[in-house]
Amino acid sequence: xxxxxxxxxxxxxxxxxxxxxxxxxxxxxxxxxxxxxxxxxxxxxxxxxxxxxxxxxxxxxxxxxxxxxxxxxxxxxxxxxxxxxxxxxxxxxxxxxxxxxxxxxxxxxxxxxxxxxxxxxxxxxxxxxxxxxxxxxxxxxxxxxxxxxxxxxxxxxxxxxxxxxxxxxxxxxxxxxxxxxxxxxxxxxxxxxxxxxxxxxxxxxxxxxxxxxxxxxxxxxxxxxxxxxxxxxxxxxxxxxxxxxxxxxxxxxxxxxxxxxxxxxxxxxxxxxxxxxxxxxxxxxxxxxxxxxxxxxxxxxxxxxxxxxxxxxxxxxxxxxxxxxxxxxxxxxxxxxxxxxxxxxxxxxxxxxxxxxxxxxxxxxxxxxxxxxxxxxxxxxxxxxxxxxxxxxxxxxxx
Ligand SMILES: [Zn+2]
Numbered sequence: 001x002x003x004x005x006x007x008x009x010x011x012x013x014x015x016x017x018x019x020x021x022x023x024x025x026x027x028x029x030x031x032x033x034x035x036x037x038x039x040x041x042x043x044x045x046x047x048x049x050x051x052x053x054x055x056x057x058x059x060x061x062x063x064x065x066x067x068x069x070x071x072x073x074x075x076x077x078x079x080x081x082x083x084x085x086x087x088x089x090x091x092x093x094x095x096x097x098x099x100x101x102x103x104x105x106x107x108x109x110x111x112x113x114x115x116x117x118x119x120x121x122x123x124x125x126x127x128x129x130x131x132x133x134x135x136x137x138x139x140x141x142x143x144x145x146x147x148x149x150x151x152x153x154x155x156x157x158x159x160x161x162x163x164x165x166x167x168x169x170x171x172x173x174x175x176x177x178x179x180x181x182x183x184x185x186x187x188x189x190x191x192x193x194x195x196x197x198x199x200x201x202x203x204x205x206x207x208x209x210x211x212x213x214x215x216x217x218x219x220x221x222x223x224x225x226x227x228x229x230x231x232x233x234x235x236x237x238x239x240x241x242x243x244x245x246x247x248x249x250x251x252x253x254x255x256x257x258x259x260x261x262x263x264x265x266x267x268x269x270x271x272x273x274x275x276x277x278x279x280x281x282x283x284x285x286x287x288x289x290x291x292x293x294x295x296x297x298x299x300x301x302x303x304x305x306x307x308x309x310x311x312x313x314x315x316x317x318x319x320x321x322x323x324x325x326x327x328x329x330x331x332x333x334x335x336x337x338x339x340x341x342x343x344x345x346x347x348x349x350x351x352x353x354x355x356x357x358x359x360x361x362x363x364x365x366x367x368x369x370x371x372x373x374x375x376x377x378x379x380x381x382x383x384x385x386x387x388x389x390x391x392x393x394x395x396x397x398x399x
Contacts, residue, residue: 001234003177005227006132006157009036010065017109021063034226035063041225044068044131046119046147048099050205051137051161053085054214055221059135060103060110062222067103068131070115071096078399082207119143121269124150133224134158135217139200141191142272148173148184149269152259159220159232160184161213163205164198166241168213171251172220172232175260179253181233185266186254191276201399202358209241283364286371290379291364294387297354301329311352314343316366317385325396327356327381327388338366344373356381356388 013021013035024030024038041064045052048071059067075083075090075098083095090098096114103112115127128134128150136147136158144160151158157174175181216237223229236249259266279287292300303309315322315330322332335357337343343366347353353375357363363380370378381387389396 001178002230003174003224003227003233005037005225007037007041007225009033010039012036013039017063020107020109024062029228030226034228037226038063038222039065041133042066042068042131043133043135043221043225044070044115044128045135045137046070046143047137047139048083048085048095049073049079049137049139050082050163050200050207050210051214051217052099052135053083054211055135055137055217056085056099056103057106058215058218059221060107062218063107064110064221064225066111066113068113068115068127069096069099069103070119070127071099072116072118082205082210084211119146121146121272124269125154128154128156131156133221135221136160137214137217140276141197142276144184145191145275146269146272149259149266152176152183153268157224159217159224161217163209163213164200165204166206166209168209168216168239168241170213170216170220170232170237170239171235172224174224174231174233175253177233182251182253183257183260185259186257186261187236187251189254189258202362206241209239212239212241279361279364280368282368283361286368287364287380287382290367290371291360291382292354292379293382294391297327297356297381297388298392300354301327304329311354312348313354313356314347314366315385316355316357316362321358321399324399325385325389327385330356335362335366338369344370347375349375353378354381355379357384359386360384 021035024035025032043059043064045056048056048069073095075086075093075095077091079086085102086098096116100112100114103110117123124146134151134156138144138147152175155176157177159172161170173183175183220231223231234251236251238247255261258264313330315326315332316335318334333343353370355363355366360382363384367378367380389398
C-alpha cells in the first residue's frame with residue numbers, strides 16, 4: 001500500500017541545496033518535489049542512542065529541514081561501540097548537544113530542536129505536536145507504549161525499531177493514514193513480563209545492528225515524507241544478522257486493540273511504568289524490607305572478613321558478565337538456575353543468602369524464588385554491581 005506524502009513541498013531549493021542534494025534530485029521518484037518535501041519536513045527522533053545515532057545522521061544528510069532530538073542522557077564510554085553520532089571527546093557531554101553538533105557537521109542547513117528533559121506523560125504530547133513524523137529509537141517498553149499512544153492520540157505516524165544482540169525489528173505504525181493500519185499495541189498488546197526480555201544493557205547488542213535497523217527506519221521515514229514506495233505499514237521487518245536474513249511479516253490491525261480497536265479502553269495516556277512493571281509483583285513484594293544498599297553490603301563484607309558474621313553473596317548474572325566486573329567475595333549462580341530450581345539445592349540453609357545482579361531487577365526475581373523456598377532472611381542488593389562500582393569500587397569497569 002502506498003500513501004500520499006506527509007509533507008507539502010517547500011517553495012524552493014537554494015543553489016547550495018541543489019548542489020548538496022544532487023544525487024537525490026536526479027532520482028526521478030524523489031526529484032525536486034521530493035527534496036522540497038524533505039526540506040519542509042519536521043521529524044522527531046526519540047533517543048540519540050543505538051538507533052537514533054544512524055537515524056539522525058542519515059535524516060540530516062538527506063536534508064530533512066527540522067530535526068527534533070529527544071534525549072536526556074549523557075554520553076558514556078560504553079555508548080561508543082554503537083552510538084556513532086558521538087565521539088571520544090563527547091564522553092560526559094549531553095547526548096542531545098553532542099548529536100546536535102554532529103548533525104551540524106553533517107549538514108549545517110538542518111534546523112535542530114533539542115528536547116533534553118526525560119520524555120514523560122507531562123510533556124510527550126506537547127513535544128510531539130507539530131512534528132510530521134516520529135522515529136522511535138527507545139530501548140524500554142514503558143517509553144515505547146507511551147510513544148505509540150501519544151502518536152496515535154495526536155494522529156502522527158511513526159517508525160519503530162528495536163534491536164537485541166543479532167536480531168532487529170522495524171515497522172511503521174500509522175493508524176492516521178489508513179483505517180486498516182495497525183498500531184504497536186496491535187502487534188504487542190501486552191508488554192513482556194518484567195525480567196523476561198533483557199534490555200541491551202543487560203543482554204548486549206552487536207553495534208553494527210543499530211545501523212541496519214536505523215537505516216531501515218530512515219528509509220521508511222523518507223518514503224513516508226515524500227510519498228514514494230510502499231512503507232512498512234501493516235508489515236513487520238525482522239532481521240537476523242547471523243543468518244543474514246530479512247523476513248517481512250504481515251501485521252493486522254487488531255479489532256480488539258485497547259488503543260485503536262472498536263471498543264478501545266485507552267483514550268488518554270496511562271501509567272506506563274505500572275503497565276510495564278519495573279519488576280514483577282512477586283519480586284517487588286519480596287524486595288520490600290529485604291533490600292540492602294551497596295554501602296550496607298560493604299559493611300557486611302568487612303564484618304564477614306573479621307569473622308563477625310557469615311552469609312553467602314550470590315551473583316545471579318551470566319558468566320560473561322561476571323568476567324567483566326564483580327563484587328569481591330561473591331559466587332556466581334545464574335538466574336536460570338533459580339528458575340529451574342537447581343540453585344536451591346546449592347544454597348546453605350544455615351547462612352543468610354544475599355543476592356545481587358547488575359541493577360537489582362534479576363536479583364529481586366530470584367529473591368522471590370529463594371524466599372518462597374523458605375530462606376526467609378534472604379535479601380538482595382539494590383542497584384547491583386552498577387551501584388557497587390559507582391559508589392564503592394570505581395576502579396572496576398562498567399558495561
Ligand atoms: Zn492498535
